[in-house]
Amino acid sequence: MSKKVDYSLYLVTCRELLPPDKDYYESLEESLQGGVTIVQIREKTAETREFVEIAAKSKVICDKYNVPLIINDRIDVALAVHASGVHVGQTDMPVDVVKRLLPVGSIVGVSCNNLDHVKTAIDDGVDYIGIGSVWATKTKSLTSPLVGVRGVGVLLDALEGTEIKAVAIGGIKSTNILRTLYGAVSQSGHTLDGVAVVSDIVSSNDPQNAAANLSGIIHKFKAQEHLGPAMIGTPLTGKGVLRQALQIFDAIKTTSPLVHQITNTVVSTQSANITLALGASPIMATSAKEMQDLSKIPGALLVNIGTLVDDTKEGMLASGLYANLARKPVVLDPVGVGASQYRKDAIKELLDTWQVSIIKGNAGELAALSGTSEVESKGVDSVGDGFKDPISFVKNLARKERCVVALTGKVDYVSDGNSVIALHNGHEMLGRITGSGCMVGSCIASFCAGQTSLPHDDEIITRGFANQYMLYAAVGGITVFNVAAEVAVASGNVRGTGTFLPALIDALYHLSLDEIVLNADIRICT
Ligand SMILES: Nc1ncnc2c1ncn2[C@@H]1O[C@H](COP(=O)(O)OP(=O)(O)OP(=O)(O)O)[C@@H](O)[C@H]1O
Numbered sequence: 001m002s003k004k005v006d007y008s009l010y011l012v013t014c015r016e017l018l019p020p021d022k023d024y025y026e027s028l029e030e031s032l033q034g035g036v037t038i039v040q041i042r043e044k045t046a047e048t049r050e051f052v053e054i055a056a057k058s059k060v061i062c063d064k065y066n067v068p069l070i071i072n073d074r075i076d077v078a079l080a081v082h083a084s085g086v087h088v089g090q091t092d093m094p095v096d097v098v099k100r101l102l103p104v105g106s107i108v109g110v111s112c113n114n115l116d117h118v119k120t121a122i123d124d125g126v127d128y129i130g131i132g133s134v135w136a137t138k139t140k141s142l143t144s145p146l147v148g149v150r151g152v153g154v155l156l157d158a159l160e161g162t163e164i165k166a167v168a169i170g171g172i173k174s175t176n177i178l179r180t181l182y183g184a185v186s187q188s189g190h191t192l193d194g195v196a197v198v199s200d201i202v203s204s205n206d207p208q209n210a211a212a213n214l215s216g217i218i219h220k221f222k223a224q225e226h227l228g229p230a231m232i233g234t235p236l237t238g239k240g241v242l243r244q245a246l247q248i249f250d251a252i253k254t255t256s257p258l259v260h261q262i263t264n265t266v267v268s269t270q271s272a273n274i275t276l277a278l279g280a281s282p283i284m285a286t287s288a289k290e291m292q293d294l295s296k297i298p299g300a301l302l303v304n305i306g307t308l309v310d311d312t313k314e315g316m317l318a319s320g321l322y323a324n325l326a327r328k329p330v331v332l333d334p335v336g337v338g339a340s341q342y343r344k345d346a347i348k349e350l351l352d353t354w355q356v357s358i359i360k361g362n363a364g365e366l367a368a369l370s371g372t373s374e375v376e377s378k379g380v381d382s383v384g385d386g387f388k389d390p391i392s393f394v395k396n397l398a399r400k401e402r403c404v405v406a407l408t409g410k411v412d413y414v415s416d417g418n419s420v421i422a423l424h425n426g427h428e429m430l431g432r433i434t435g436s437g438c439m440v441g442s443c444i445a446s447f448c449a450g451q452t453s454l455p456h457d458d459e460i461i462t463r464g465f466a467n468q469y470m471l472y473a474a475v476g477g478i479t480v481f482n483v484a485a486e487v488a489v490a491s492g493n494v495r496g497t498g499t500f501l502p503a504l505i506d507a508l509y510h511l512s513l514d515e516i517v518l519n520a521d522i523r524i525c526t
């Protein structure tokens, strides 16, 4: 039977991390006042007598706030102070022995780093598992590989159908807690019961405030969890989606939002120009050192890995984190991800670090990103006719990554994990110039920025970077770009691929609402 325990903000103590002059007990009490819901005492070097003393005094403080106290590793200490339970690692005392030694009803938790650990924990009947390390951390020297935010979701899958609770642990702080909560999800939508935090609380001079801040984020997330991946109440219609896209198009023209783009060196100028043609304002900046400042102004961020190098990757990692914190949409274009292990690793790192709002790519890129070999790539291009069932593919990928997915090609498919929309505009000339996919990314990011400038109700603002309006932004960005391509060719000014690019930019620059309404071909699939 599962015990009623609130795992949401799980504090793991570490006296070595206290700020100078901060008393350990004072820090513990303040963190409880801030909203810590369960405490684990971890003492790796203390002598037994000192450990018992610390645990006993901590127990008195935790009891005052009706918060359970867990002891790391030491069953004898837990018994000595009547703690609520014990947490063990993979090389500590086996769970069946722990359970035999502790009083009935005690909480038993175990650290898990991989699927085998989780399966064993289920067989052993633990109360909860601590999944980690999720992020790189200075608190513990890592002996096992990082699980990563998305890796946590895979382990949560294994808990499906059990009563076992799960907390994530390892390097979780106010800067990455949103990504941790949002990105750690099983295929069926099972999320974490809590997050374990060490340094963000313990090393703070104001642990009450640090805990309250984390607790606020967790509660907001839990309150919205039931809303699921999509929230569009009324069934979608092609006309309804177009109306939303046109509203955003108009907002771009009137507000000219700033769109921060970290893109590849092949397309940088044409991407900046297509952004301007649409009415938005581009800034192409790559250094990690300026990402915090930059996150304050733009309406959206585009990250395109077309010509990735290590320095730019650092900028990408930082920019996405800051954009998440500022609740600004993030669009990811995994250009050529199937071409090399370097790109695959980089995409994994980016997706483990921040919450993306929209992933956009051609069939080869999205196949590589999702780990299927159904569609192959040649460098940055997709090979063959694409997916047999693109509708299911985009829907499943959107669910897995908890974002909107846009699959480009002759027909484009966009999904938020609930609905799928097929876009039938475009021209085959787009496949003959370089960077048409990259320019679509700029258009989508501009639409994301445009949509954030529209008035929204509170709920949508709090969901911020991953709300249903991203679906409209993706549809809008692709549609205006593709209609512009049709208009450009129809203008008679295109003599080949060389004249196509400027004609395309011209057509987008002059594109009217009427032209979009007349030409847009938006079809709802599901
Ligand atoms: N044969 C086609 N007919 C109509 N539109 C097309 C065609 N091929 C591509 N497009 C359009 O071109 C845009 C780019 O899609 P594509 O899948 O070619 O991107 P990509 O392969 O990532 O491009 P790149 O690598 O050159 O940046 C999309 O808006 C898509 O709808």
Ligand SMILES: Cc1ncsc1CCO
Pocket (backbone or CB within 6 Å): 264, 266, 267, 306, 307, 335, 336, 380, 434, 435, 436, 437, 438
């Ligand atoms: C050709 C090319 N190579 C790296 S990025 C890029 C632009 C189109 O994706």
